[in-house]
Amino acid sequence: MNLKTTDPDKINFREKFELKEKVIIITGGMGLIGRAFSEACCQYDGIIIIANREGAGSKDHASELSKKYGKEMTGITIDVANREDVENLKKITLEKYGRIDGLINCHQNKTAKFFAKFEDYTDKDWDAVVETNLKGTFLTCQIIGGYMAEKGNGSIINLPSTYSVVAPNHNLYRGTSLGSPAAYSASKGGVMALSQYLSTYWAKNGVRVNQITPHGVWNNHEERFEKNFSEMSPLMRMSYNHEVAGAAVFLLSDASSYVTGHNLVVDGGWTAW
Template sequence: MRTTDPTIINFKEKFDLTGKVIVISGACGLIGRAFCEAVAQFGGHVVAADIELAKPAEFAEQLQGRNNIKCLGIEVEVENKNSVLALKERVIAEFGRIDGLVTGHQNKSHLIFEPFENVSEENWDKVVEVNLKGTFLLCQILGSFMAEKGSGSIVNIPSTYSVVAPNQNLYKGTKMGCPAAYSASKGGVDALSQYLSSYWAAKGVRVNMITPHGVWNNHEDAFEKNFSNFSPMQRMSYNHEVAPALIYLLSDAASYVTGNNMLVEGGWTAW
């Protein structure tokens, strides 16, 4: 609205997602579940997209029941073009529109603890395929649809480890680690998002990122203790602390925000 008078603006309404159709990949995961719940609570129709094993249809049915809003669960393998095309067709058939895309899937592969010196090509390829190519296909197929219609919001999820290197001391005395392929694939997600933010800016599609960090999921004590020592906030985060950033970026409240990487990382990279 072309005005300098804020008194005529309903700021609360700007965050409302009523009637918007939001496709979320990795919907049944730790952060994905919080994304879905938050979007549904703000009135959005959630399309919960995840692999067969995650049972997205069951999840969407429960989400719909809890929030009394039409939701849909669709099985997808994000690295497979035909699977992503089928996802788009199904969403259009059911809702006739797409207003937002959130790419919350990830693969760190079962070989996550392989030392860098021994990483196999197979391991590398799988991580890059799901994390980077999967994000590319979702953006290309669903994002192009939104660009053609002239509006939409994409939120991709890179990682702290595409912003800074992992502090290897974090993993001392734990069974955890962070593979290089993960960092590299997430760096690609970051660059792709930047690229698309200018590419689609004039077409009304905003492209932003959320970078979560250290989201608590019953981690072993040693890891949580190490994490607290290195974190300015001296604690891990929770999935429900990540989701509010998504509401902002998907909604009209962020109408002038694109190319942004919102760090929800408790100041991890601030010092």
């Protein structure tokens, strides 16, 4: 992989993007973006473990993908904020496949009162968002990433948010029922700081830690929101989940062997102006 050469003709660049036999855990793998990541990893010959909260159909979806791609994928029900669940995820994956090469943290908790006004946010709702988004990422990084560091190889991708680094322009939500709560920004700011920390902490162990920041991924949004978004976006539209997936394939694959500590923004230029 790290061939010491100045001759590019010795390199099979196409092969570098393959995820052949790489075992990849995707938390929140049943979500909007997680499903696109799962499909893309399978198409690039990876083996995936969908680790999602109860009731999302992870097992059924994994068996559909197993049939479609002719190898055994796995669906596991977990709460990422529960240490025992994450330990169990590692145990089951290692028992079944004997290795873990990739981890994508694609979970997020949208509570029932997610869009409540800042002044009305309860301790319970704040904790629920931060517990899942930040503590969940801490636990998976510690337990799964810790295993990778011990083995001397692995790629971790965390998903912070545009609002880890810039404030929401609240005009975006004008005339809609949507918003972006402070608990989300705060938890995702933590995810970004944690990822940056781990990228240098584990560099010597061969574990690369990167981030993907999607923005405005379309999910049957209210028409008014889509219009507001398009007016503010340099690319003048929302994005689609499949447009985020290429970034994950790149960061999981050997094509990104010298990339760590990076935040790959897939935001249509939102933070460029």
